[in-house]
Amino acid sequence: MLGLNKRDTRFLLIVIALTLLTPFILQPFPEGSVLAQFNAGYPDLMQRIAIFGIFAIGFNILFGLTGYLSFGHAAFLGVGSYSVVWMYKLLDYNVLPGLVLAIITSGLFALAIGFLSLRRSGIYFSILTLAFAQMSFNLAYSVLTPITNGETGLQVYTSDPQYLMSEGEPITPHLFGLVMNESYKLNLGGWVFTFNIGYYFTAVIAILAFYLSLRIFRSPFGLMLRAVKSNQTRLNYTGLNARPYTLAAFVISGMYAGLAGGLLAAMDPLAGAERMQWTESGAVVIMTILGGAGTLMGPVLGAGFIKYLEKIFSKINENVLDGWFSFLPEPLREVVVWIFSRFTGEGWALTLGLMFMLVVIFLPGGLMEGGERIRNLIRRKKNKPGDGASPDGTPAE
Amino acid sequence: MDAILLQILNGLDKGSAFALIALGLTLIFGTLGVVNFAHGALFMIGAFCAVTLQRLLSLSYVTIDETRTDFLGNPLKVKTPYVESWFGPEFGQALIDWSVPLAILFAIPIMVGLGFLMERGLIKHFYKRPHADQILVTFGLAIVLQEIVKFIYGANPIPTPAPEAFSGSFDFGVLLGFDPNAIIYPYWRMIYFVFALIIIGAVFAFLRFTTFGMVVRAGMADRETVGLLGINIDKRFTIMFGVAAAVAGLAGVMYTPINSPNYHMGMDFLVLSFVVVVVGGMGSLPGAVLAGFLLGILESFASMNEVKSIFPGIDQIIIYLVAIVILLTRPRGLMGRKGVMEE
Numbered sequence: 001m002l003g004l005n006k007r008d009t010r011f012l013l014i015v016i017a018l019t020l021l022t023p024f025i026l027q028p029f030p031e032g033s034v035l036a037q038f039n040a041g042y043p044d045l046m047q048r049i050a051i052f053g054i055f056a057i058g059f060n061i062l063f064g065l066t067g068y069l070s071f072g073h074a075a076f077l078g079v080g081s082y083s084v085v086w087m088y089k090l091l092d093y094n095v096l097p098g099l100v101l102a103i104i105t106s107g108l109f110a111l112a113i114g115f116l117s118l119r120r121s122g123i124y125f126s127i128l129t130l131a132f133a134q135m136s137f138n139l140a141y142s143v144l145t146p147i148t149n150g151e152t153g154l155q156v157y158t159s160d161p162q163y164l165m166s167e168g169e170p171i172t173p174h175l176f177g178l179v180m181n182e183s184y185k186l187n188l189g190g191w192v193f194t195f196n197i198g199y200y201f202t203a204v205i206a207i208l209a210f211y212l213s214l215r216i217f218r219s220p221f222g223l224m225l226r227a228v229k230s231n232q233t234r235l236n237y238t239g240l241n242a243r244p245y246t247l248a249a250f251v252i253s254g255m256y257a258g259l260a261g262g263l264l265a266a267m268d269p270l271a272g273a274e275r276m277q278w279t280e281s282g283a284v285v286i287m288t289i290l291g292g293a294g295t296l297m298g299p300v301l302g303a304g305f306i307k308y309l310e311k312i313f314s315k316i317n318e319n320v321l322d323g324w325f326s327f328l329p330e331p332l333r334e335v336v337v338w339i340f341s342r343f344t345g346e347g348w349a350l351t352l353g354l355m356f357m358l359v360v361i362f363l364p365g366g367l368m369e370g371g372e373r374i375r376n377l378i379r380r381k382k383n384k385p386g387d388g389a390s391p392d393g394t395p396a397e
Numbered sequence: 398m399d400a401i402l403l404q405i406l407n408g409l410d411k412g413s414a415f416a417l418i419a420l421g422l423t424l425i426f427g428t429l430g431v432v433n434f435a436h437g438a439l440f441m442i443g444a445f446c447a448v449t450l451q452r453l454l455s456l457s458y459v460t461i462d463e464t465r466t467d468f469l470g471n472p473l474k475v476k477t478p479y480v481e482s483w484f485g486p487e488f489g490q491a492l493i494d495w496s497v498p499l500a501i502l503f504a505i506p507i508m509v510g511l512g513f514l515m516e517r518g519l520i521k522h523f524y525k526r527p528h529a530d531q532i533l534v535t536f537g538l539a540i541v542l543q544e545i546v547k548f549i550y551g552a553n554p555i556p557t558p559a560p561e562a563f564s565g566s567f568d569f570g571v572l573l574g575f576d577p578n579a580i581i582y583p584y585w586r587m588i589y590f591v592f593a594l595i596i597i598g599a600v601f602a603f604l605r606f607t608t609f610g611m612v613v614r615a616g617m618a619d620r621e622t623v624g625l626l627g628i629n630i631d632k633r634f635t636i637m638f639g640v641a642a643a644v645a646g647l648a649g650v651m652y653t654p655i656n657s658p659n660y661h662m663g664m665d666f667l668v669l670s671f672v673v674v675v676v677g678g679m680g681s682l683p684g685a686v687l688a689g690f691l692l693g694i695l696e697s698f699a700s701m702n703e704v705k706s707i708f709p710g711i712d713q714i715i716i717y718l719v720a721i722v723i724l725l726t727r728p729r730g731l732m733g734r735k736g737v738m739e740e
Contacts, residue, residue, distance in 0.1 A: 069529050120724060123432060123528060127675045128724055130668065131717035138717075143710030278668060282536065289533055342548065350548070353540030360534040361522070 008214060015210055015297070019203045022046055023193050026308075030190030037320070038312060043183055043196030044267070045311050049304045050202040051263045054209045056287045056299030058256020061213055062249050063285075064294035065222060067229035071126045071281050072113065072133030076106040076254040078140065078276030080261025082147070082154055085271040088173070089160040095173050095180070095201075095266040099259065106258020107251055114250035118243060121232070130278060140273035153272035173266045175201060180266060202263055209256060210300070216252070217296055225249050257284075286352070290359050292366030301367050306352070313351060316344040399570065399579040404697045406569070410586040410655060412693020413593030414440075417648035418670040419677060419685035420597060421641035427617045427680045428634045431520055432528055434535040437667025438542040439508065439642050443649025444658035445546055446504035448555050451496040454480055495560045500650045505643055512642030516635050539663065547660040554657035559585040585654050592651050596644060597686055603640075604682075613637055617680075672720045678733025688731055692716050 004012060018025065027041030040046070059073055083105045084098030091097055117128040140148040148154055156162075173180045180198035216222045227235050228242045235242050265271050274280075283306075291302025321337045321344070328336060343351045363370050418440055425433045457478040465473040481489030492499070519538065523531045558564070563584040570579035604610035616623045616630040623630045649658070656662070673692055677684030698704060700712035711718075723730060 067529075069532070116721065116725060120728060123532075123679065124675060124724055124728070126532075127671055128721060131672060131720045134668065135714045135717040135721075138713035139710055142713050285533070347544065347548065349540060350544035353537050353544060357534055357537035357541065360530055360537060361519075364526070364530060 002211070003215065004218070008218065011296075012211060012214060016207050019050070019207055020200075022049075022203070023195055023199070027191060027193055031192050032190065037315060040308050040311060041194060043181070043194055043199050045307065046199045047196070047202050047263075047267050049307045050199065050206045051260050051267070052284070052287060052303035052307055053300040054202075054206050054263065055257055055260035055284050056291070056303045057206075057209055057213050058253040058260070059284045059288050060253075060293060060295075060299040061216060061225075061256070062253035063288060064299070065217070065225035065229060066246050066249050068118070068121065068246060068250070069126050069285070070117075070129040070250070070253075071278060071285070072117075072129030072131075073253070073257045073284055074276050074278060074280035075113070075133040075136040076110055076257035077261035077264070077280060078136065078271070078273065079106045079109050080258035080263075081265040081271035081275055082140075082261075083258070084262040084265035085154045085156065085269060088156045088162075088265075088269055089154075090163065092162050092164040092166075092169060093156075093171060093173050093269070094164070095175055095262075098265070099262045102258045102262030102265075103255045106261070107255045109258075110251045110254025111247070114247050114254065118246050118250060130281070133276060133281060134278055137273055137276040137278070140276055148271075148273060150273070153270055155270050173198075173269055198267060201266075205259070205263065206300075209259070210296075214296060221245065221248070286356055290356060290366055292368030295366070295368045298366050298368040305367065309351070310348060313344050313348040314346075317341070318345070399573075399575040400701065400703075402569070402573070403580045403582075404701055405694055406580065406582050406586075408694030408697030409590045409690070410693075411696065412690035413590050414648055414652055414666065414689075415670055415673045415693050416686045416689025417593055417596060418645055418666055419673040419689045420600060420682060421645040421648075422670060422674050423677070423680060423682050423685040424600070424637055424641040424644070426674070427682065428613065428637045429516075429520065429524065431523065431531050432535070433520070434532050434667065435515070435539040435542065436535075436641075436645055437663035437665075437670065438539040439511070439645040439663070440649040440652075440666055441546065441658065441660065441663030442511065442542065443504050443508060443646030444557075444653050444662065445550060445649075446507055446646060447497050447500035447650045447653045448550065448557055448658060450500040450503045451493070451557055454478065454493045454496050454499075458482075497557060497559055497650065497654055501647060504646045504650045508643040508646030509639040511646075512639035513635060515642070516638040520638070539667070543660050543663060550660065552660060554659040556657045557653040559588075559654035563588060589651050589655065593648070596647060600640070600644065601682070609633065609636075669716060672716055676720050676723050676730050678730030681730070681732040684730060684732030692719065695719060 002009070002012075023041050023046065025041075026046060027039050029035040029039050055073075055077065059070070063069055080102035083102040084095065087098030087101055113129065113132045117125055117132065120128060141150055170177070170179045175197075178197050178201070180201065181196070183194050183196035183199075186193040186195065224240075224242075224245045228246055232242055261271075261275065264275070287302035287306050288299045289302070290305060291300065292298025318337055318341045321340050322333070325333045325336050325340075341347065359366060365372070418436060421439070422433060422436050425431055425436070455478050457476040459474050459476055462473045462475045467473045478489055478493060480492050483489065484492065515538070519534065520531070523534060566581045566583045567587060568577055568580070569575075569582055571577050573580070604614055612623065612628055612630070613633055616628075616633065620630055649662075652658075669692075670689075673688045674685055676692065677686070677688030695715055696712065699708075699715040704711060727733075
């Protein structure tokens with residue numbers, strides 16, 4: 001189906017099902033129960049997970065396949081956001097023209113930056129992309145204020161022309177009248193499920209993005225990109241120029257980033273320069289590595305994992321912890337709460353840093369490799385040890 | 398003329414900090430072949446060594462002076478630092494006043510120890526892993542160190558003044574025959590520059606004129622052969638990691654009076670320092686120092702109003718712009734060696 005073999009079709013169908021059922025999956029605990037704080041089925045978070053999933057999928061096409069580590073992808077994210085908000089200002093709140101423009105502008109931007117940066121490889125490439133992104137960030141803050149509105153951030157004012165705006169049109173982002181932040185709540189026993197239009201819009205785009213990346217992974221083009229990663233010198237000796245392929249990968253991943261940035265502005269009609277800062281580029285690197293670079297599902301998992309933990313961990317403050325450990329005697333409880341509160345709430349970044357270090361040290365393949373190892377372990381236990389059944393060598397995807 | 402001189406002087410202190418951090422980065426890279434993204438965090442920890450020493454020295458006990466009252470009419474509480482009661486008020490006061498320079502002695506053992514710990518505990522296991530993994534694990538370490546400091550000292554910058562004797566400014570204008578007040582330069586920045594030159598000179602002299610340094614340089618050129626000669630090169634490289642950490646830490650200690658330290662100062666400097674290292678050429682020590690001062694001074698020139706009126710916003714991007722131009726025209730940076738990091 002859709003040019004995929006049987007295995008990939010099944011894989012894609014599972015992904016589609018998971019994405020569409022996310023409002024159920026992330027809401028496993030009934031409302032009002034103690035565990036309800038682990039629920040993540042609210043629109044804002046789900047949408048963010050999908051958006052950063054798209055960002056990471058795109059980044060993975062560059063880093064996972066070609067091995068070029070870009071530290072400047074935040075620039076494209078910012079460009080995408082600005083494009084969408086400009087379309088709001090000039091036309092109306094329909095997100096479609098903005099998203100198309102976001103993909104085009106970020107693609108052009110990526111073409112220019114990639115053309116220059118890809119003349120170098122290794123750390124020189126990383127520093128070049130970092131330099132370009134930081135330059136864009138600094139310019140967006142200072143000289144480009146007429147376009148970016150500087151520190152305030154770009155937003156829609158009532159004095160903006162909005163040429164396509166008609167009577168009665170919603171004044172928040174929408175897709176031909178479907179308002180993004182409208183949602184439908186379903187009460188089922190103790191559970192409350194929220195179905196948000198914005199989330200489903202993002203989810204459909206995310207599935208398309210995932211399908212495209214699946215096709216790229218399986219295509220001769222993807223094979224060529226893997227060849228660049230494994231041995232570029234040998235590729236050159238066979239008479240092939242790797243540059244056009246890497247540049248294409250760079251532009252594609254830049255367009256993904258632009259699309260993600262545009263979707264961020266579709267969620268909330270704002271665009272600020274801080275989206276271009278290098279910490280944002282670092283975040284996508286962390287997500288991709290944590291999930292598993294070079295695998296199809298890894299980046300999405302990484303993005304979801306980080307965004308979920310970020311939300312949940314920062315919610316857990318000392319009062320919540322006090323409640324959890326109320327069964328402990330007084331002095332011990334204080335110690336335990338103190339220790340845990342260092343890693344939650346404000347201390348979330350510490351947990352992220354530690355987690356990231358542990359993954360890089362012990363699981364270079366990320367969560368996907370962890371899953372693979374556990375699966376192998378179970379399989380080995382089933383086939384008695386020593387009967388020579390080796391785990392099949394197919395890489396995790 | 399005086400304006401140009403002033404900008405050169407202004408660029409020197411930032412350039413010194415860049416040069417010192419880039420020197421340490423290059424030492425680590427040249428010896429161990431590891432790209433250390435946690436180097437900015439070492440710089441920051443050095444700065445917080447100075448903060449810690451100042452706090453330790455100003456620890457005080459409270460006595461109640463019955464003869465005087467505060468503005469509410471209660472007996473006045475007098476805080477006396479312990480050092481004042483131990484060594485007498487005058488010497489104690491001087492100790493507190495000089496806490497930043499004293500922190501150099503305090504920071505060296507801490508930084509060297511931290512460097513050893515980092516190298517033996519973490520980075521040792523990453524020699525055989527790809528550069529991307531080294532970047533990522535040290536990046537994670539930087540986040541962790543930064544968060545720990547944030548937890549202990551809070552998120553706000555902590556003012557750490559220089560000794561009273563250096564609080565003024567020096568008037569270069571009078572000395573060089575320009576108008577008075579044309580070139581005013583704070584004493585501490587001068588000291589920072591001189592200090593940086595001394596440290597840089599010491600590191601180069603150490604590598605040049607001692608047997609230890611000679612072996613290290615040989616190891617940088619060909620690690621395997623030096624190992625075959627029966628020299629324990631790993632141990633020496635570990636020591637060099639400690640030295641590099643100490644250089645970054647001292648740069649941080651002395652930088653505190655110029656900019657109040659906060660927990661993210663390391664990251665702020667790290668990004669620029671990497672640009673400096675790459676512009677200088679990976680693996681080249683003189684290149685790192687040269688590029689550090691060059692970019693510091695260029696940045697200061699770009700922030701002149703005359704320049705900004707021609708190229709608006711140039712002060713924000715000059716360093717990156719220079720880096721891009723240099724990398725595209727001179728692939729190995731200013732003084733880089735062939736074949737470093739070009740796999």
